[in-house]
Amino acid sequence: MRVRRKVGILVSGRGSNLQALLDACADPAFPAEIVLVISNVAGAYALERAEKAGVATLTIPHKSYPDRAAFDAALDAALRAAAVEIVCLAGFMRLLTPEFTRAWAGRMLNIHPSLLPSFKGLHTHQRAIEAGVKLHGCTVHLVTPDLDDGPILVQKAVPVLLGDTPDTLAARVLEQEHQAYPEALRLLAEGRVTVTANRAEIA
Numbered sequence: 001m002r003v004r005r006k007v008g009i010l011v012s013g014r015g016s017n018l019q020a021l022l023d024a025c026a027d028p029a030f031p032a033e034i035v036l037v038i039s040n041v042a043g044a045y046a047l048e049r050a051e052k053a054g055v056a057t058l059t060i061p062h063k064s065y066p067d068r069a070a071f072d073a074a075l076d077a078a079l080r081a082a083a084v085e086i087v088c089l090a091g092f093m094r095l096l097t098p099e100f101t102r103a104w105a106g107r108m109l110n111i112h113p114s115l116l117p118s119f120k121g122l123h124t125h126q127r128a129i130e131a132g133v134k135l136h137g138c139t140v141h142l143v144t145p146d147l148d149d150g151p152i153l154v155q156k157a158v159p160v161l162l163g164d165t166p167d168t169l170a171a172r173v174l175e176q177e178h179q180a181y182p183e184a185l186r187l188l189a190e191g192r193v194t195v196t197a198n199r200a201e202i203a
């Protein structure tokens, strides 16, 4: 039997990308399995989704720690205790320390709702509309210490339509996010990603 890589997912909110990953991993032929979901927000809907899928959950409230380093150390310890090999950030709304991102370099993915390197940070859909771009989308990338930076594994584009609001555009992008994240996790779990000069090559 093929080895399935053990995945830990960090969330803060509704967890629709977590759901897409849970659904993908429900297939025993998928090369990864989710062993732990951690939220920094108690009661996040994402935790319910994990519980329904029979996946272990933990809440690690960032406010219980004196600083980012202590919070990240708690995350790191929980991930290691669960023998996690790959970390996925799925709507995790905390900045991570360079120490944490370095410890998981090459093994941590993030999904961002824009075609990076355009529109790093927040309010990406509104900014895309204001900029008048005709194509927008999402990116799954390896996490590096710089925010929304790092080698790109998968991107999906959608058209920006006349009359789009941030909400209508977000909904169109979100559908693509749910395709892109399992695709990227599969690539990484299958060991098909090599990074050279901040670029990911997919075998």
Ligand code: GRF
Residues within 6 Å of the ligand: 013, 014, 015, 016, 017, 018, 090, 091, 092, 111, 112, 113, 138, 174, 177
């Ligand atoms: C998604 O748009 C994701 O790209 C961004 O945060 C949002 C999380 O949504 N990083 P969900 O919690 O996965 O539904």
